[in-house]
């Protein structure tokens with residue numbers, strides 16, 4: 329008898345897959361780009377947010393258990409180490425987390441509780457990036 333073992337659902341699947349991740353990233357950078365409340369965070373980023381939209385989409389997808397392409401294309405690249413030299417402050421980290429929590433909520437993840445957990449975990453990472 330052949331037994332088929334179902335692949336466990338990943339957070340990526342439970343959130344709603346590629347469509348939801350794309351909505352989160354687009355909304356996140358749109359908020360950063362247009363809302364005066366995120367001005368300090370926006371000023372840290374390059375004028376063209378296009379490459380970052382693509383990179384964050386890839387990272388979030390891989391982190392949540394979707395396609396691992398971003399990790400394969402960036403072997404050994406650690407987000408914590410990468411942000412160490414960017415001068416993240418408590419103020420700008422707070423702006424990052426606030427914009428991300430709003431973007432996740434507005435993107436309408438299929439599993440809303442998981443969306444809130446995702447925002448909490450990303451906030452913990454952002455807080456851990458604060459250097460001064």
Ligand code: HEM
Nearest residue numbers: 372373374380383384387407414416420421424450453454
């Ligand atoms: C969990 C938290 C975070 C994640 C997952 C994250 C993710 C990313 C990713 C994927 C990139 C693009 C890297 C690349 O393609 O080389 C990036 C760049 C960047 N991030 Fe973050 N980030 C986080 C938190 C923050 C925070 C808290 C700040 C500032 C307060 C910040 C500021 C920046 C800046 C300035 C860049 C470079 C932009 C540029 O090249 O102009 N990030 N981040």
